[in-house]
Amino acid sequence: MMAVAMSILAVATFLLWSPHAGKAPDLGKAGDSLSNPILRIDLAGHSGAVNDLRVDAIHQFAVTASSDKTLRIWSLPSGRLTRVIRPPIGSGPEGELNVAAISPDGNTIACGGWTGASWGGKVSVYLFDRASGQMIRRIGGLPDTISSLDYSKDGSRLAVGVSNGGLFVFSSANGLEIGRDSSYTDRVMSVNFDSKGKLATSSVDGYVRLYDSNLKLTAKIKPPSTGIPTWIVFSPGDVRFSPDESEIAVGDLAVGRIGILSAGDLHPLRSLNPTGPTFGGTNNLCWSPDGQNIYAGGTAGSSSDGTPVFHWAEGAKGVLTEIFVPGKGISGLEVAGADVIYATSDGQLGIITNDKFSVVQKRGTADLGPHWFPSFLTSSDGDTIRFRLWTSFIDGETAQFSVAGRQLQLEPKEDPQFPLTGPVKIGAEFQLEEIIDSFLNVHKLNGHILPLDKFEDAISFAVMPDRSSLITGATWHLYNFDPQGKKLWSVPVAGIAQILNVTPNGKLVIAANGDGTIRWYRADNGHEILAYFPHPDKRRWVAWTPGGYFDCSPGGEDLIGWHVNNGIDKAADFYSAGRFRGHYYRPDVIANVLSTLDEAEAVHQADSIAHRPDALPVEKTLPPVVRILGLTAGPAPTPRELVEIERLQHREFEHPTQTLSFKLKSVSEDPILEIQYLVDGRPAKVERGLSLRAKDEIIREVTLDLPEHDVTVSVIASNKHAASEPASISLHYKALVVSPPAGFTIRPKLYVLAIGVGTYADNRVPHLKFPGKDATDFSTAMLRQKELYADIQVHTVTDAEAPRDRILDELEWIQKATTHNDVAMIFLSGHGDNDANGNFIFLPANFNQDHVKSTSIGFQDIRQVIEAIPGKVLFFVDACHSGNVLGGGTRKGVPPDINGIVNELASAENGAIVFAASTGKQAALEDDTWGNGAFTKALIECLSGKDDHFKSGRITVNMLDLSISERVKALTKGGQTPTTAKPKTMSDFPIAIVSTG
Numbered sequence: 001m002m003a004v005a006m007s008i009l010a011v012a013t014f015l016l017w018s019p020h021a022g023k024a025p026d027l028g029k030a031g032d033s034l035s036n037p038i039l040r041i042d043l044a045g046h047s048g049a050v051n052d053l054r055v056d057a058i059h060q061f062a063v064t065a066s067s068d069k070t071l072r073i074w075s076l077p078s079g080r081l082t083r084v085i086r087p088p089i090g091s092g093p094e095g096e097l098n099v100a101a102i103s104p105d106g107n108t109i110a111c112g113g114w115t116g117a118s119w120g121g122k123v124s125v126y127l128f129d130r131a132s133g134q135m136i137r138r139i140g141g142l143p144d145t146i147s148s149l150d151y152s153k154d155g156s157r158l159a160v161g162v163s164n165g166g167l168f169v170f171s172s173a174n175g176l177e178i179g180r181d182s183s184y185t186d187r188v189m190s191v192n193f194d195s196k197g198k199l200a201t202s203s204v205d206g207y208v209r210l211y212d213s214n215l216k217l218t219a220k221i222k223p224p225s226t227g228i229p230t231w232i233v234f235s236p237g238d239v240r241f242s243p244d245e246s247e248i249a250v251g252d253l254a255v256g257r258i259g260i261l262s263a264g265d266l267h268p269l270r271s272l273n274p275t276g277p278t279f280g281g282t283n284n285l286c287w288s289p290d291g292q293n294i295y296a297g298g299t300a301g302s303s304s305d306g307t308p309v310f311h312w313a314e315g316a317k318g319v320l321t322e323i324f325v326p327g328k329g330i331s332g333l334e335v336a337g338a339d340v341i342y343a344t345s346d347g348q349l350g351i352i353t354n355d356k357f358s359v360v361q362k363r364g365t366a367d368l369g370p371h372w373f374p375s376f377l378t379s380s381d382g383d384t385i386r387f388r389l390w391t392s393f394i395d396g397e398t399a400q401f402s403v404a405g406r407q408l409q410l411e412p413k414e415d416p417q418f419p420l421t422g423p424v425k426i427g428a429e430f431q432l433e434e435i436i437d438s439f440l441n442v443h444k445l446n447g448h449i450l451p452l453d454k455f456e457d458a459i460s461f462a463v464m465p466d467r468s469s470l471i472t473g474a475t476w477h478l479y480n481f482d483p484q485g486k487k488l489w490s491v492p493v494a495g496i497a498q499i500l501n502v503t504p505n506g507k508l509v510i511a512a513n514g515d516g517t518i519r520w521y522r523a524d525n526g527h528e529i530l531a532y533f534p535h536p537d538k539r540r541w542v543a544w545t546p547g548g549y550f551d552c553s554p555g556g557e558d559l560i561g562w563h564v565n566n567g568i569d570k571a572a573d574f575y576s577a578g579r580f581r582g583h584y585y586r587p588d589v590i591a592n593v594l595s596t597l598d599e600a601e602a603v604h605q606a607d608s609i610a611h612r613p614d615a616l617p618v619e620k621t622l623p624p625v626v627r628i629l630g631l632t633a634g635p636a637p638t639p640r641e642l643v644e645i646e647r648l649q650h651r652e653f654e655h656p657t658q659t660l661s662f663k664l665k666s667v668s669e670d671p672i673l674e675i676q677y678l679v680d681g682r683p684a685k686v687e688r689g690l691s692l693r694a695k696d697e698i699i700r701e702v703t704l705d706l707p708e709h710d711v712t713v714s715v716i717a718s719n720k721h722a723a724s725e726p727a728s729i730s731l732h733y734k735a736l737v738v739s740p741p742a743g744f745t746i747r748p749k750l751y752v753l754a755i756g757v758g759t760y761a762d763n764r765v766p767h768l769k770f771p772g773k774d775a776t777d778f779s780t781a782m783l784r785q786k787e788l789y790a791d792i793q794v795h796t797v798t799d800a801e802a803p804r805d806r807i808l809d810e811l812e813w814i815q816k817a818t819t820h821n822d823v824a825m826i827f828l829s830g831h832g833d834n835d836a837n838g839n840f841i842f843l844p845a846n847f848n849q850d851h852v853k854s855t856s857i858g859f860q861d862i863r864q865v866i867e868a869i870p871g872k873v874l875f876f877v878d879a880c881h882s883g884n885v886l887g888g889g890t891r892k893g894v895p896p897d898i899n900g901i902v903n904e905l906a907s908a909e910n911g912a913i914v915f916a917a918s919t920g921k922q923a924a925l926e927d928d929t930w931g932n933g934a935f936t937k938a939l940i941e942c943l944s945g946k947d948d949h950f951k952s953g954r955i956t957v958n959m960l961d962l963s964i965s966e967r968v969k970a971l972t973k974g975g976q977t978p979t980t981a982k983p984k985t986m987s988d989f990p991i992a993i994v995s996t997g
Contacts, residue, residue, distance in 0.1 A: 034088060034119065037562040037618045039548055041533060042574065043364035044081065046072065046347040047515060048495070051113070052099045053332025053343040056106035057153075061130065062334065062341050064349065065097035065111050068515075069563075073109070073130060076336050079349060079360030085133045086572040087111065087126045088565045090118040092476075092492065101149035101158065103172070106130060110158055112146025119568050125149070125160055127175075128571060132627065135571045139175045142168065148201075152193040159199055161188025167201060169215055179215035189253070189283075194241045194263070200248050202236030208250055210266050219266040223250055223259040234259060237283025237298070243291040251283040256300030256310065258285060272312050274301065274320060282310060286333045286340065295340050295352075297330030309333065309342060311355060325350055325357045365516025366391055366536040369498035376499045377420035382508040382520055382594050385501075386412065386420050391536040401518075401532060401541070404591045406551060406899070406920035408534060408541050409974075423462035423501045429483055430463060430470050445470060448485030453477060462500035462509070464523065471509050471523075473497025478511055480526060491526040494519070507597060522597055530593050533559055539965075539979065542577070543590050545599045548618055550577050551590040553919055554902035554979040557581065562618055564667070573667065578907055579623050579722045583615040585900060610838060616721075622668045624717040626727035629661040629699075652734045656706050662715050662727065664698045670719040677702055678714040678726070681911050681986030682820065682870055707821070709733050714985045716909050726908040726985050747790040748871070749822040753814045754779045754796045755807055757830035762848050765831065770926045772798035774829035774878055774936040781943045782825065788993045793817065803846040807857055811865045822871035823991070826862075829933060832879030832898070840901050842879060859901060866905060866912045874957075874991065875905055878917040878924055878935045898979075906981035913957055913986065915939070915964065919979045925972055935978055938967035945994025955992040957982060 041047045048068030055062045055076070062074040071085040089095025098113035109128045116124030116138070123145055127137040139160070148161035157178065160168045166182040186204040193199055197213030210219040223234040237251030241263060248266070250259040256279075258272040272294065274282075280299030287294055294312045301308040301322065307329050308322040327344025334341045340352040349361040367390040368376075375398055377386040383403045389410075390396040400412035426432055433444040443450045443458045450458060452474055460473035469488055472479040478497050480488040495514025502509050502523060509521040520530040532543040535556070542559045544550040550560065557578035564573045577584065588610060592602035607614070631653055666672050672692040677685040684704055692698060704713065714728040756775030758768035779796040786792060795810055811826075818824040831843040841856040848855045866873050877898070898916050905912040917924035917935030926933040932940070942963040943955060955963075961980035968978045982988075 034090075034565040034567055035619070037564050037622075038089060039544065039546070039560060040563045040574075041068070041365075041515060041517070041559060042084075042561050042576065043535075043559065045349070045361040045364035046070065047364045048096075048347065049345045050331050050343040050347050050349070051097065051345075053334055053341065053349075054100050054102045055334040055336050055341060056102045057104035058106065059336035061102065061106050062336070062349075063100050063102050063109050063130075064332070064343055065100035065113070066347070067096045068347075069095035069097065071097065071100060071109060071111055071128065074349065074360070076341070077339060077351065079351060081361070083130070083133050084574070085109065085111075085128050086563060086574055087115060087128075087135075088119075088568050088570075088572055089563060094118045099146055099149045101151050102130070103151050103155045104153060105155060108136065108155075108172070110149050110151070112142075112149060112160070114145055116140060116568060117145075123162070124568070125158070125170075133571055135569060137175050138569050139170055147187045148189060148191045150191045150193055152197060153195045157193070157197070159191040159193065159201075161191050161201065161203075163187045167191065169199070181209075181211075181215070181217065189237055190239045190251075192239050192241055192248075194245045196245070198241075198245075198263075200239045200241065200263075202239045202250060204235065204253075206233065206235065208236050208239060208248070208261065208266055210248075210263075221261075221266045221268075223261065224268050224271075235281075237281065238285045240285055240287060242287050243289055247291075249285055249287065249294055249296075251281070251285045251296060251298070253281045253283045253298070255279055256282045256296075256298070258282060258294060258296050258310075258312070272296075272310075272320075274308075274310055274322070280329075284330050284333045286335045288335055289337070295333050295335075297333055297342065299329040299345075302329060307344065309340070309352060309357075321355055323352055323355050323357060325352070326359060327363070363391070363536065366534060368512035368516065368518065369514075375422075376501050376510075376512060377422050378501050378503050378508075378510055379418060379420055380504045382503040382510060384418070384420060385510060385518060385532075387499075387512060387518065389534060389536075389538060391538070397538065399534060399538070401534065403530070403532075403543065403594060406587060406591075407922065407977075408538070408553070410538060421501075421504055424465055424467075426461060426463055426470070427467070429467050432461065432470075443472075445481055445485040446483055450479070450481060450485055451487055452479070459496055460498060460500045460511075462502050464502055465504055465506045471500055471502060473500050473511055478509070478521065478526060480509075480523075489526040491521065491528065494531075508594065520594065529597060529599060530590070535559060539977075544577070545589065545593055545602070547599050547603075548577070548580070548584050549586040549589040549599070549603065549615075550584055551587040552577075552585075552899065552903070554899050554906070554914070554916060554981040556899075557585070557903050558984070562622075564619070564622065573625050575623060575722075575725060578903060579725065580618060580621060581900075581904065581907075582722065583621060584618075585903075587897065587900075620668060621721040623719060623722040623724045624672050625665040625667060626715045626717050626724050627663045627665075627697075628713075628715060628727045628729045629663060630729065631658050631660060631731070651730060652732045653706060654734050656708055657703060658706055658731075659701050659703050660713060660715070660729075661699065661701050664692060664700055664717055666693055666719070668719065668721070669693075670721060672717050672719055674718040675700075675702075676716040676718070676723075676909060677704060678716065678908070678911065678985055679704065679706060679820070680711055680872070681714070681908070681983050682872060683867070683911070684713075684820065684870070706731070706733075708735065712985065712987065714908065718909070723907070723909040728985055747788065749791045749793070749819075750782065750785065750789040750825065751814050751818050751822060752779055752782050752792065752794040752825045752827070753810050754794065754827040755802055755810070755829070756796075756798045756827075757802045757843060757845050759799045759845065760831075760843065761846050764849055765843065765847060768830065768926065769928070770930075770932050770936075771829035771878070774932050775827060777932060777940050778827045778829075778876070778936060781940045782992075784944075785992050788990065789823070800845050802844055804844040804855055804857060807842075807844050808861065811861065815865045815868050818869045818871040818873075820870040823874070824869050824871055825874045825876065826866070827876040827878075829878040829936060832877070834897065838897070840897065863905060863910060867910050872986070872989070873912040874915065875912045876915045876939065877901070878933045902979060902981045906983055908983045908985045911983045911986065913982045914980065915960070916979050916981075917968075917976070919977050922976055925976050930971065934968050934971045934976055935964070938964045938971060938978070941967060943992045943994075953994060954990040955994060956988045956990050958988045960991065 046066040052065040073083040093114040096114040100111045112125040123142040124140040143165035144163040166184040169178045199211040235253040248261045256274040260269045282296040283298045285296040297309040306324045306326045311321040313319040329345040331345040332343035347363040386400045389399040400409045456475045497511045499512040540556045542552040542556040558576045561576035588606035675687040714726040754775035756771035758771035840859040930937040
């Protein structure tokens with residue numbers, strides 16, 4: 001029985017630590033291209049497992065390293081994400097980060113993992129400047145994947161442990177090797193310096209080692225197997241010197257216990273054990289600054305409530321407290337003053353204060369598994385899928401997505417006319433046997449061992465409808481095996497293939513993967529043709545082809561993007577998919593790809609209808625890259641001063657007139673034509689008529705007049721193809737004058753343009769009942785906000801008073817009237833449609849179907865006004881009603897592509913906050929019982945404070961988004977889903993005040 005338990009433990013331990021394992025399949029490909037853009041998921045948090053967490057010596061910054069191939073820098077104690085650092089990456093695991101270290105001064109970050117082997121066969125450690133994100137050094141030539149890192153307390157040395165090859169120590173100043181120990185027989189799990197330069201290490205070979213400051217080995221022991229259960233051999237995890245450097249704490253990979261050793265000779269002092277057997281390990285640990293507390297965690301004690309962080313108090317000699325935090329395992333623990341920062345293997349970041357936790361960053365992806373869950377269903381053609389969308393251990397909803405319908409539904413109703421089916425179960429043709437062998441579960445199919453890659457485990461299975469073969473989802477691949485276990489094809493997967501289905505027509509294999517995506521593969525050859533990512537917020541989504549054509553919900557275009565390497569010795573650049581909206585936002589291509597089973601054919605068919613030219617390759621349309629250096633004063637700074645500015649990222653200003661320094665890089669052959677400067681997300685200055693062409697970086701400056709309060713300044717550069725990602729810096733206003741009297745505030749003015757058109761001169765256009773009333777009611781609601789605004793000016797234009805020319809005049813009015821300190825609101829209610837070229841148009845009262853161009857308001861008319869308004873802009877669009885649908889009437893009007901409109905207006909370069917009545921192909925509804933369109937009804941109720949869930953006395957943009965969404969869904973019984981999109985350069989702010997009663 002003990003042998004069986006040991007085997008189970010070995011399997012659990014290996015699977016937990018497989019990101020740090022030795023040889024894994026496909027460590028990139030030798031000569032893997034550094035020039036081809038790579039399409040990646042990119043979120044506010046990590047989209048993959050967080051494998052390591054480190055904090056600088058003075059507790060200003062935390063850094064996390066992830067399997068998603070990024071480093072993320074978090075400001076402490078707020079936990080705000082300040083920078084994403086991207087090392088060079090390639091195919092397979094190339095670029096996955098196992099570990100990180102931050103220099104004591106917080107200026108330099110080292111990282112490693114599956115890093116660099118694709119280019120020269122040897123592994124590298126990358127060193128980045130924390131403030132700028134630029135690579136400052138690469139230490140190459142290491143024999144295997146990087147498994148541990150630590151800086152010496154004076155920052156002069158960097159210790160590097162590898163998976164198979166031992167311990168190395170390098171000079172931080174020049175990257176030269178100082179010493180090594182190649183006698184290790186297994187992975188170096190952890191390395192830790194004390195203040196005198198002594199170095200402690202732990203290894204999967206079972207030993208803890210101690211070196212003096214000259215890297216001479218002075219002690220080596222296997223920690224004794226004390227604790228619960230005593231018969232399991234100690235498997236060393238983290239090693240950490242105590243603050244007074246008299247003791248060393250050692251985590252355990254296998255079970256929940258901590259060994260305390262003497263820092264002088266490693267002799268055992270005591271063992272800290274949770275109550276009861278806790279398989280899974282407490283391999284991550286940290287000491288409190290006074291040495292009186294130890295915190296530890298791993299997967300020991302995990303349950304549906306989360307994962308415990310074990311806290312031993314009273315001099316780390318007793319009084320155990322278990323702090324359950326949400327997540328699937330603790331992957332990092334660090335002390336920051338009185339707080340403990342934790343990271344979880346599913347991508348969450350949190351802070352523990354006085355044994356109470358708060359989540360700073362939730363997991364970035366939803367969990368679509370587990371493989372045994374019964375509701376992964378598909379339509380016959382694969383267009384509609386149903387799955388379980390888990391955002392925590394206990395928070396899960398059934399979701400349904402239609403590719404052609406462009407809609408994500410929660411808790412969908414069954415439709416007997418369009419049945420969805422689950423996978424064909426394994427039957428008599430496939431006798432599957434599972435055997436625990438060494439570290440892995442070996443599977444036999446009809447007596448034949450499945451030929452998986454080394455260290456790979458089979459997770460999920462689905463039988464082809466004709467019973468000809470077995471689709472198998474595994475750790476790193478998707479396989480197709482015949483009944484004799486012969487591999488017919490295999491393809492890499494993004495994360496573990498957790499759950500599978502095959503369309504009843506036998507043409508498509510659909511896999512829900514560990515990275516939170518659902519992907520469609522051709523059943524005949526395994527080629528991927530479509531991917532879909534539902535965000536855990538259960539609202540945003542994006543679907544894309546391997547070539548980068550995409551469709552998305554409002555706000556969804558920033559969920560994926562293109563990683564572009566700049567060589568092995570430089571940090572990479574990243575461009576969200578929205579930068580390529582003009583070429584690659586193609587709902588028509590996405591709608592065709594499942595029927596054609598071929599991306600190129602889907603593009604050809606869509607282009608032949610839309611009469612569009614071929615899209616240029618992504619690498620030919622890359623926008624510029626902008627990086628802000630900081631504020632300068634006086635004459636132009638020298639290059640050396642600019643380096644110092646970039647490192648310090650000066651963030652205070654005293655005088656309104658400030659000079660901002662930044663770097664521009666044109667990465668394509670096309671010149672930079674325009675530079676936009678934004679203050680708090682709105683245009684402050686524009687430089688046009690430029691022609692800056694250079695592959696090298698160009699340093700430029702701009703003088704801006706800033707408002708006398710804290711601001712965010714952003715810079716966007718554009719070429720003929722696209723605008724850059726915004727580069728932003730947050731600045732604190734340090735006033736030189738006496739503050740205004742208490743209670744005094746500078747209030748903005750509000751300008752409102754409300755347009756509602758429901759009656760038309762052209763009798764062929766279906767009339768709508770409530771748009772005019774919608775506009776009037778919205779204007780009335782905003783006129784009540786005189787407590788928040790210094791002045792409110794409202795122009796309301798309805799029905800016959802709203803021909804095309806009048807609407808254009810009113811748009812010009814609000815553009816000219818609004819200043820940088822003001823707020824502009826534009827409200828449209830009426831019919832929206834698409835013209836012959838697929839562009840959105842709004843129908844004025846004099847619209848004529850025979851003269852569409854000259855009698856409609858084009859989207860570009862609206863966009864140009866919004867882009868030019870200097871103040872904050874909110875755009876409310878309740879377009880394309882369907883009269884009395886809920887009452888049984890017929891649908892009136894064809895929904896335009898509202899998703900594309902919302903995303904373009906809310907992009908940083910246009911900068912509007914957009915509230916739209918519906919999403920995808922939904923129509924916006926109106927009904928006599930509401931007396932308005934559903935969206936306007938909900939909007940007015942929320943602005944008035946009805947059902948104010950927040951009880952704060954104010955309504956902010958984010959609050960309004962949530963309230964409208966819930967109210968519209970309730971009014972329409974789920975028939976309409978409103979949406980909101982906000983530029984990432986703009987913070988939340990109040991737009992209305994309500995009575996709190």
